[in-house]
Amino acid sequence: MKLATYKDGSRDGQLVVVSRDLSTAHYATGIAERLQQALDDWNFIAPQLQDLYEALNGGKSRHAFPFDPARCMAPLPRAYQWADGSAYINHVELVRLARNSKVPDNYYSEPLMYQGGSDDFLGPCDTPHFVSEDWGIDFEAEVAVVTGDVPMATGPDEAVESIRLVMLANDWSLRHLIPDELAKGFGFFQSKPATAFSPVAVTPDELGEAWQGGKLHLPMQVQWNGRTVGLCDAGQDVTFHFGQLIAHICKTRNVRAGSIVGSGTVSNKAVEKDGKKEWVKGYSCIAEKRAIETILDGQPATDYMKFGDTVRIEMKGRDGQSVFGAIDQAVSRLPR
Amino acid sequence: MKLATYKDGSRDGQLVVVSRDLSTAHYATGIAERLQQALDDWNFIAPQLQDLYEALNGGKSRHAFPFDPARCMAPLPRAYQWADGSAYINHVELVRLARNSKVPDNYYSEPLMYQGGSDDFLGPCDTPHFVSEDWGIDFEAEVAVVTGDVPMATGPDEAVESIRLVMLANDWSLRHLIPDELAKGFGFFQSKPATAFSPVAVTPDELGEAWQGGKLHLPMQVQWNGRTVGLCDAGQDVTFHFGQLIAHICKTRNVRAGSIVGSGTVSNKAVEKDGKKEWVKGYSCIAEKRAIETILDGQPATDYMKFGDTVRIEMKGRDGQSVFGAIDQAVSRLPR
Numbered sequence: 010m011k012l013a014t015y016k017d018g019s020r021d022g023q024l025v026v027v028s029r030d031l032s033t034a035h036y037a038t039g040i041a042e043r044l045q046q047a048l049d050d051w052n053f054i055a056p057q058l059q060d061l062y063e064a065l066n067g068g069k070s071r072h073a074f075p076f077d078p079a080r081c082m083a084p085l086p087r088a089y090q091w092a093d094g095s096a097y098i099n100h101v102e103l104v105r106l107a108r109n110s111k112v113p114d115n116y117y118s119e120p121l122m123y124q125g126g127s128d129d130f131l132g133p134c135d136t137p138h139f140v141s142e143d144w145g146i147d148f149e150a151e152v153a154v155v156t157g158d159v160p161m162a163t164g165p166d167e168a169v170e171s172i173r174l175v176m177l178a179n180d181w182s183l184r185h186l187i188p189d190e191l192a193k194g195f196g197f198f199q200s201k202p203a204t205a206f207s208p209v210a211v212t213p214d215e216l217g218e219a220w221q222g223g224k225l226h227l228p229m230q231v232q233w234n235g236r237t238v239g240l241c242d243a244g245q246d247v248t249f250h251f252g253q254l255i256a257h258i259c260k261t262r263n264v265r266a267g268s269i270v271g272s273g274t275v276s277n278k279a280v281e282k283d284g285k286k287e288w289v290k291g292y293s294c295i296a297e298k299r300a301i302e303t304i305l306d307g308q309p310a311t312d313y314m315k316f317g318d319t320v321r322i323e324m325k326g327r328d329g330q331s332v333f334g335a336i337d338q339a340v341s342r343l344p345r
Numbered sequence: 346m347k348l349a350t351y352k353d354g355s356r357d358g359q360l361v362v363v364s365r366d367l368s369t370a371h372y373a374t375g376i377a378e379r380l381q382q383a384l385d386d387w388n389f390i391a392p393q394l395q396d397l398y399e400a401l402n403g404g405k406s407r408h409a410f411p412f413d414p415a416r417c418m419a420p421l422p423r424a425y426q427w428a429d430g431s432a433y434i435n436h437v438e439l440v441r442l443a444r445n446s447k448v449p450d451n452y453y454s455e456p457l458m459y460q461g462g463s464d465d466f467l468g469p470c471d472t473p474h475f476v477s478e479d480w481g482i483d484f485e486a487e488v489a490v491v492t493g494d495v496p497m498a499t500g501p502d503e504a505v506e507s508i509r510l511v512m513l514a515n516d517w518s519l520r521h522l523i524p525d526e527l528a529k530g531f532g533f534f535q536s537k538p539a540t541a542f543s544p545v546a547v548t549p550d551e552l553g554e555a556w557q558g559g560k561l562h563l564p565m566q567v568q569w570n571g572r573t574v575g576l577c578d579a580g581q582d583v584t585f586h587f588g589q590l591i592a593h594i595c596k597t598r599n600v601r602a603g604s605i606v607g608s609g610t611v612s613n614k615a616v617e618k619d620g621k622k623e624w625v626k627g628y629s630c631i632a633e634k635r636a637i638e639t640i641l642d643g644q645p646a647t648d649y650m651k652f653g654d655t656v657r658i659e660m661k662g663r664d665g666q667s668v669f670g671a672i673d674q675a676v677s678r679l680p681r
Contacts, residue, residue, distance in 0.1 A: 020385055020601075049356055087425045087601060089464035092534075115525070123531045124460040126594075128425035128601040140498060140597070161679060162476060183597060189451075195459045196532020198428075202597040258462075261476070261519060261538040265356075265423060265464040343497060 010062035083130035084210035091127035093271035100276035107300035131205035145184030169252035177207035208334030223250030346398035414544035419466035427463035429607035436612035443636035467541035481520030505588035513543035544670030559586030
């Protein structure tokens with residue numbers, strides 16, 4: 010099934026069930042008011058939401074209305090955890106290659122992961138505000154999952170089974186704030202402002218054969234100012250599947266229902282053409298484009314985003330239909 | 346006023362108001378069921394809780410019962426944010442001095458801060474479970490505050506005014522997992538398992554003159570296996586007050602109600618005696634004790650905690666009464 014959260018002026022919004030083709034929606038009132046509430050008591054509430062979903066798809070629900078992504082908050086407008094991995098090591102390799110630095114061996118056996126802020130997410134069409142363009146404003150197109158409860162020391166295979174929902178994320182990054190923060194060793198903080206999520210979160214069964222072993226085999230479409238810049242396959246070149254990412258978190262602690270886990274920037278390897286490397290799938294963040302330029306030409310040519318720039322992130326199923334709806338945002342200066 | 350959360354089998358527990366002397370409590374039913382609910386709508390709900398608090402202190406509440414810290418969850422059993430600073434640079438200096446490494450200059454002008462997991466906190470008397478003693482199990486006694494909403498780009502002075510509640514934290518740390526994680530640059534993750542909080546969270550007005558400009562001038566009592574090892578003054582040698590820590594978070598994003606911000610390990614400077622340094626106030630984490638031993642003797646003599654070890658963290662007011670109740674925990678092996 011497909012779930013979304015409609016703005017209603019409250020901090021957590023109103024849970025709605027959305028039809029498979031994203032054309033209509035229905036309030037889940039009477040079943041659950043908020044998505045976190047459904048996740049807290051999933052085995053009891055999910056079947057009731059599923060019934061409503063089936064009625065909606067069959068055109069049999071009594072109070073359906075046209076679905077409007079612009080009215081959506083993030084599926085979880087705030088969450089108790091947002092842990093973002095770096096599952097596509099190709100992304101790390103590129104960035105490192107651009108500065109002539111080797112990827113440490115343990116990056117291939119243990120996921121990189123940072124703990125993100127989760128108290129104030131952006132809806133798919135919400136305006137991200139930044140104080141300055143000089144901070145190096147960048148998007149990052151990612152796949153993210155929402156978990157149920159996962160006890161400490163759970164292994165990767167079992168952890169896959171704990172995945173309740175899948176969605177897309179735009180992990181906004183401030184590139185010029187990153188070097189100083191990473192040098193301090195305490196990880197990203199100011200360099201990772203509020204993250205945005207897709208209009209709709211979907212259950213894994215909804216993804217059919219595209220969802221296999223904790224990997225999502227669909228292309229991540231990224232448009233920057235209306236131009237397609239990325240079409241990377243999210244199921245290709247993944248060093249760690251979502252079960253491994255979740256198991257990484259719960260090595261030393263329990264993971265509780267409603268935790269969001271991110272894949273990191275989706276990134277595909279270059280292909281060799283006439284002895285030359287070509288990144289035919291494009292990029293899911295500008296930093297990677299700049300790394301490729303540096304590798305090829307010795308320096309980056311593409312600048313980061315300016316106020317007014319737009320980014321659109323979407324994934325279409327094998328039937329050509331949008332699976333999660335689109336993240337569609339325009340960068341803006343923080344009003345004084 | 347003083348607030349706590351009683352275990353009731355649910356994820357968020359039941360909000361109770363606790364008397365000033367911590368002897369009695371009263372369910373806040375009818376006002377707010379959960380602490381987050383009160384924080385979401387503080388200006389409306391806090392005065393009602395305050396009325397109940399005054400009735401309770403005056404012995405005039407009808408359904409008061411004896412307060413039992415062992416029945417407490419963390420005041421916020423799960424939260425939307427847990428951001429832990431490192432406000433006592435003396436702690437950083439000690440650890441660095443022990444490995445002959447200078448503290449970078451910017452550590453004195455910009456707080457170190459990491460984003461912690463906040464989906465599964467421990468109550469004050471809950472058993473922390475660990476898979477292995479070899480991970481270097483350590484306590485960290487800290488002061489923590491809970492904020493209201495703080496808009497992006499708020500300054501330190503205004504940020505102090507957003508503090509709703511003050512409490513104590515035991516920021517459990519796995520010391521032997523830290524070097525590898527910090528080397529990766531993405532910050533603490535597996536090395537920071539579930540944090541525990543004091544039985545009671547109190548409003549700043551409750552602290553009287555001990556609370557000044559975002560600093561808490563009271564001694565942090567730490568007992569390890571029943572022996573007092575630390576009595577550091579939390580208001581002394583603080584490089585960054587809580588307003589500065591909160592302002593650090595909201596440089597690039599909004600901070601939403603119910604965010605928890607930690608001070609880092611409370612730590613006081615050594616005093617000079619006969620030309621020698623003496624750390625007369627003791628320590629609030631074992632890592633610091635080991636650093637002092639290394640400085641004095643070339644190597645650490647004190648080992649980290651073993652299964653069965655206990656730690657008790659408490660703060661007494663100038664009247665000798667416990668302000669927040671005690672964090673009192675016994676380390677245990679994760680059951681198979």
